[in-house]
Amino acid sequence: MAISESDVRHVALLARLALTDEQVRHLTVELSSILDHVSEIQSLDLAGVEPTAHPFPMRNVTRPDVVRPGLSRERALLNAPEAEDGAFVIPRIVGAEEEA
Amino acid sequence: MAEPRRIVDMTGAQIADAIARKELSAREAAEAALAEIEALEPRVHAFNQVTPELALQAAERIDAMVASGESLPPLAGVPVAIKDNMNLIGTRTTCSSRILENYESVYTCTAVERLLAAGAVPVGKCNMDEFAFGSSTENSAFGPTRNPWDLERVPGGSSGGSAAAVAARMAAVSLGSDTGGSIRQPGALTGTVAVKPTYGRVSRYGLVAFASSLDQIGPFARTVEDAAAVLQAIAGKDPMDATSVDEPVPDYRAGLEAGVEGLRVGLVTDMLEMEGCAGEVRAAVENAARVLADLGAEVGEVELPMSRHGLSAYYVIGPAEASSNLARFDGIRYGHRVKDAEDVLDLYMRSRAEGFGPETIRRVMLGTYALSAGYYEAYYGQAQKTRTLIIREFADAFERFDVLLTPTSPTVAFGIGEKASDPLAMYLSDVYTIPLNLAGLPGISVPVALCSESGLPIGAQIAARHFDEATMFRAAAALERALGLDMTPPLVAERQR
């Protein structure tokens, strides 16, 4: 399963990782080798086998519609790299859709 | 077990007992653990943060209870170390990552809360592979943890700090997390008893997620009894975790002495024959099977050919879930953030690239790729189906056997740096532990031998049916008693002199 440098760059954008050219080169080799190994499951005959997302077959786990105490604003913002007027600060948004 | 020479050599049960009998105060136990950490930590580096204030506060509460004659909780005064991916108010939770280097916990993990409610005394937060990605604790942003049996070797991982802390007597017990072997493998490499409970047995609330469908919190201890006591304290349904299971928690310690007469033990032969399994590891596990047979167990052989594909399925499912779980580390609400970001995209891209170490980047990339358009079925879909077959194969095996016996890891502790440059070789050290995570089954690693050549510990893994930790503990305790191994690392022996 070959993965190209351009694949790696595309995936890095999806994953929001700014990689150096050197990282891209290394990851192309490493990911190819790992994918090559894990691709062995593609040769298994899995027709008609249901996928398992949870190791234990539980159903319908919910909580009642009850209000519980949350975090104080101080604690909510305790780890904020930048806060202003009780809100988290972010730089400008470019090239993204406006919120609906 | 030999009579303990020092407070820190006492097991958790011995400490709790001595405190209850007023032969020891919780404060003395805490101070002894803190002193041992101070002495050994420069060489072992098991901790990211030592918490003397929290420890002494907790110890004082226990001593006050003793003074007032209140009935004591089961782990009263037992020093415990906690893997640094579990939130505890008053501590940082760093996951050994730059991106969370200064992250202050704003709430407490359910399992930790339950452990502290049971009287345990928190001495610190333990080093780990970054976000639990690794099998050696070398992938920590804050430097590797060293194996108390040989400081030039790794303690295994990802819960290497928690394992080393217990092996080196810096804590009586500890908590780790296990996604593909991250408790059991370091347990084997450090000669400790290490438990991954059934998926859903222990709440994951407050454990920083690696792979949500695989992660479980579990204990490290120096005895099966202590491991059982810690699981007893942390197990049970938590309304904050929708995947925790509402099954009654039996008294795990009640059956420890019951022995293995008539217990059906399946020795997983194809795992022993797997290429890469060290001869002494194989011999030690076969010997363990013989010991169990001598004790009256009905030992048979079984093959688990589908489990061979577990590694591949795991290296798709684990990274896929991790890539999504780690998306929240974006430098907006918490965590590392570049100072001069031009815009939000730039902020995300550079904060994450700077904050994550190489193995984290590798896994996030792998998982993102496996879920991306056009590849989902070939990787994630196929891995989930493989998972189904592995679960079925175990179900079949448990029709014939009550427990299954395998090595925990193919080799003893390897040298620091030895596998650092070869991710695949590193991944192989979890080949025996991963299938249990995929199937959600409980497993325990118990020391079964010391390698004649290196003197390093070898562990065997005992797996049981879903929620049948009691049987697993019973088999492990029988083996522990019969083998009577002295699991004192040279570093500890040196301190005891």
Place this chain on the structure above:
Amino acid sequence: MAKDRLNEVLERYEAVIGLEIHTELTSLNSKMFCGCPVEFGGEPNTRVCPVCLGMPGALPVPNQAAVEATVLAGLALECEIARFSQFHRKNYFYPDMPKNYQISQYDLPFCAHGHLDVEVGEGDAAYVTRIGITRIHLEEDTGKMIHVGGSEGRIAGADHSLVDFNRAGTPLIELVTEPDIRTPEEARRFAQTLRTIFLALGISDCSMEEGSMRVDANVSIRPRGAVELGTKAEVKNMNSFKALHDALAYEIVRQADLVDAGGRVVQETRHWDAAAKRTSALRSKEEAHDYRYFPEPDMVPFEFTEEWIAAIRERLPELPAARRDRYVQTFGLPKHDARLIAEDVPLAQFFEQAVDAAGAKLAKPVANWVLGELSAHLNATGAAVGSCGITPEMLAELVVLVDEGTISGKQAKEVFAEMAESGDMPAAIVERRGMRQVSDTGAIEAVVVKVLAEHPAEVESYRSGKSGLIGWFVGQVMREMRGQANPAVVNEVLKQHLDQ
């Protein structure tokens, strides 16, 4: 936008419209996956917890009431309810989304394959069109951003933004229609009708202004008679039913103009600017979406049994259309009036309680009062039906007083004003003010005789054919009796005397 222009375009082109409607389940106590309260507004980041802030290690647990509300909505819209369903993660980075994935539903939504019959137009031009509902699923809302340093709080040109996660995690249902809508008016009526249903179900306050109901539309056009679909544009930011209508009308004409001029419609997202009355393209994203959906591993799947679904179905209230038909059939209300009352749940409850108290035969006058004086009063005071000071019993008593002839319709309006003011029962007001209307034929007859005797000329005119003078005579009698005579009785007695 001239309406003629749209009509002209729609003669040549068929518009194909599908709607995507997000509705917050505002009537719930707590958020979708945590125990934080569901409320509008508030100081930033004061209704948050580790779960809805996406703190490391926090886990979501779904709100049972939100699941039930979604299934209730599905049943109201004739959907099939999934026997097996689950949440998925939709992965994409955006600063208002704490986990950088949204917990949503993908290929296994709770509800699918429903429909809603929508009545469009009035009178002879009225028609009913059935709009298919593709799916209804449950998800979590995002936080909100305030853009600082730009114009009018828009993203474009902003220097930085502030993020508030109070709204993050609010339960949100997404409804997607089939592309069955053909005109802006149909789209508006669909959204309005859906709103009345959700209000009747009591699952949301459905405020388009506050954003608890948000409508996006996919629009394309094709030449009349063509089968192949045109390229669609997605239109967003329509904050009222009028905006929905106007944006679609604009967009249809825009696309037609483009095609007429030999151009092509581009698949894109367009933003409705209500002030400028036009849509404009949003800057397109740098990358195509790849949401990497996968089953949410922090939660387990849902399996709904027949019994469970039946129990939810039991909770379905009478829906507005059925209620309207009942008002027409049982009470004989005009269809228009019946609909106005039936679509407004509190008003309908008031109406039915008043009819209970006044008797079913008085349903029509009760409806008239509800739609007339009561609605005017509510509009003027801004009060809600339940807290406006007038109870169904008060209105019922008033209607009965008029029906029994105790007071005239004109007097009743005065009584209404006073009871709105004082909160007193109408009978007490009538008593206190001595408004009791005279229906005693003897007393009226005496006055009639007197009036006729005083106006022989008018009597002569009437008898020679000017029968319209009857009204003038009634006025004279009423004046003599200071307005307290029953006009119907006066009329009758007058006629007896004049026509003899």
